Amino acid sequence: MFGRLLLLETVGVVVNEHNKLRINLKENSYDIIIEHGLLSNLGALISEKFGKPKIFIVTDNNISVHWLEQTIESFSAQGVSPKVLEVPVGESTKSFINLEKIIDQLLESKVDRNSLLIALGGGVIGDLTGFAGAVTLRGIKVIQVPTTLLSQVDSSVGGKTGINVRQGKNLVGSFYQPSLVAVDTQVLKTLPQRQLFAGYAEVVKYGLIKDCSFFEWLELNGKKVLEGDKLAQQFAIFTSCRIKAEIVEADEKEQNLRAILNFGHTFGHALEVEAGYDGNLLHGEAVSIGMVMAIELSKNLGHLSGQDAGRAIEYIRSIGLPTNINSIEGSTSWNPDGLIQHMQHDKKVSNGQLRFVLIKGIGEAYLTADVEKKQVYNVIEKSLSGDL
Numbered sequence: 443m444f445g446r447l448l449l450l451e452t453v454g455v456v457v458n459e460h461n462k463l464r465i466n467l468k469e470n471s472y473d474i475i476i477e478h479g480l481l482s483n484l485g486a487l488i489s490e491k492f493g494k495p496k497i498f499i500v501t502d503n504n505i506s507v508h509w510l511e512q513t514i515e516s517f518s519a520q521g522v523s524p525k526v527l528e529v530p531v532g533e534s535t536k537s538f539i540n541l542e543k544i545i546d547q548l549l550e551s552k553v554d555r556n557s558l559l560i561a562l563g564g565g566v567i568g569d570l571t572g573f574a575g576a577v578t579l580r581g582i583k584v585i586q587v588p589t590t591l592l593s594q595v596d597s598s599v600g601g602k603t604g605i606n607v608r609q610g611k612n613l614v615g616s617f618y619q620p621s622l623v624a625v626d627t628q629v630l631k632t633l634p635q636r637q638l639f640a641g642y643a644e645v646v647k648y649g650l651i652k653d654c655s656f657f658e659w660l661e662l663n664g665k666k667v668l669e670g671d672k673l674a675q676q677f678a679i680f681t682s683c684r685i686k687a688e689i690v691e692a693d694e695k696e697q698n699l700r701a702i703l704n705f706g707h708t709f710g711h712a713l714e715v716e717a718g719y720d721g722n723l724l725h726g727e728a729v730s731i732g733m734v735m736a737i738e739l740s741k742n743l744g745h746l747s748g749q750d751a752g753r754a755i756e757y758i759r760s761i762g763l764p765t766n767i768n769s770i771e772g773s774t775s776w777n778p779d780g781l782i783q784h785m786q787h788d789k790k791v792s793n794g795q796l797r798f799v800l801i802k803g804i805g806e807a808y809l810t811a812d813v814e815k816k817q818v819y820n821v822i823e824k825s826l827s828g829d830l
């Protein structure tokens with residue numbers, strides 16, 4: 443199947459066949475299904491794959507307004523009535539308190555080892571629900587139904603689940619693979635534009651780290667993805683998931699290769715910490731600026747040609763994503779030393795040694811610890827002054 447898909451991609455054709463992927467992780471393997479309007483068939487799809495167990499849906503209020511009714515109807519049509527657990531909107535929902543509430547309601551409702559827990563929402567719902575599924579009765583099946591572009595191309599695939607604690611984001615959690623990922627591109631219709639663009643930054647990331655022909659395709663078709671073209675969205679999500687899957691399959695628990703998924707994230711996380719997770723700076727926006735910084739650093743170290751660097755940065759700018767730190771509200775008081783300190787406190791830093799994912803060409807990422815602080819400083823300074 444892959445040979446055929448690759449052929450189609452290289453000629454840049456979008457076809458309706460890009461709707462199913464298998465993630466091969468031995469006994470933890472699962473399918474990703476991508477379809478416009480899939481929610482109306484979710485009940486049938488699940489009955490076909492898993493029979494008719496007890497169903498629990500975790501979602502938030504933004505999503506339930508638009509998409510809960512048709513999800514429930516799809517189960518009613520199968521004679522199944524799911525129990526809905528609603529949690530508040532926002533990053534602070536990924537907490538011990540909400541984890542406990544979910545587990546409490548599951549146990550009160552006599553959840554059993556065959557029950558299915560459905561995460562209907564963005565990355566916040568996906569991470570929290572995934573973790574609840576991982577620990578309730580030592581593990582019940584979780585189905586990810588991601589509703590943001592970011593969660594469709596990133597957080598729903600790969601099995602990282604967790605919550606935030608006082609000491610930092612995502613510090614408590616587990617690797618727990620879902621039993622199915624069901625992506626409905628239709629839900630992107632109600633997603634705020636800013637969230638859509640933030641998710642798109644991660645799509646661009648996949649092209650930059652692993653697939654030059656996908657990057658070329660995005661140069662030609664990215665606008666269609668952002669404007670809501672069904673097939674373009676399906677292809678972009680499919681290809682992003684395929685690239686993430688290839689990386690996760692090779693390195694499920696992030697020993698090494700999986701780290702390249704953090705392209706733009708070492709810088710990006712420092713920006714998020716400085717901005718303070720209050721919605722002023724979205725994760726994807728931080729990643730967009732961070733990728734531009736990583737590209738500049740790759741060029742300055744002599745690993746990436748000026749031509750490729752220019753092409754990549756120009757694309758990020760022209761599609762409408764942020765490229766400089768100075769575009770972030772309140773960043774005038776930030777300085778390079780403060781940001782470097784945040785990088786050194788990142789949980790992915792071992793022995794205080796900064797590691798960067800850089801690129802040596804479009805589609806060719808690599809990991810290195812061999813970067814002088816002065817080089818990092820220079821890139822941050824340039825971004826702070828808006829010159830990238």
Ligand SMILES: NC(=O)c1ccc[n+]([C@@H]2O[C@H](COP(=O)([O-])OP(=O)(O)OC[C@H]3O[C@@H](n4cnc5c(N)ncnc54)[C@H](O)[C@@H]3O)[C@@H](O)[C@H]2O)c1
Nearest residue numbers: 504531564565566567589590592593596597602629632633
């Ligand atoms: N597990 C992983 O591998 C992984 C990877 C990346 C990010 N994450 C996590 O994902 C989270 C961010 O996820 P996100 O960007 O999806 O944000 P999110 O879950 O906060 O969703 C963004 C906003 O959009 C709303 N929303 C979601 N879908 C909607 C829809 N279809 N229509 C209208 N509104 C909708 C939500 O209510 C929320 O207000 C972070 O907590 C991050 O740590 C996890």
Ligand SMILES: [Zn+2]
Nearest residue numbers: 644707725729
């Ligand atoms: Zn990310």
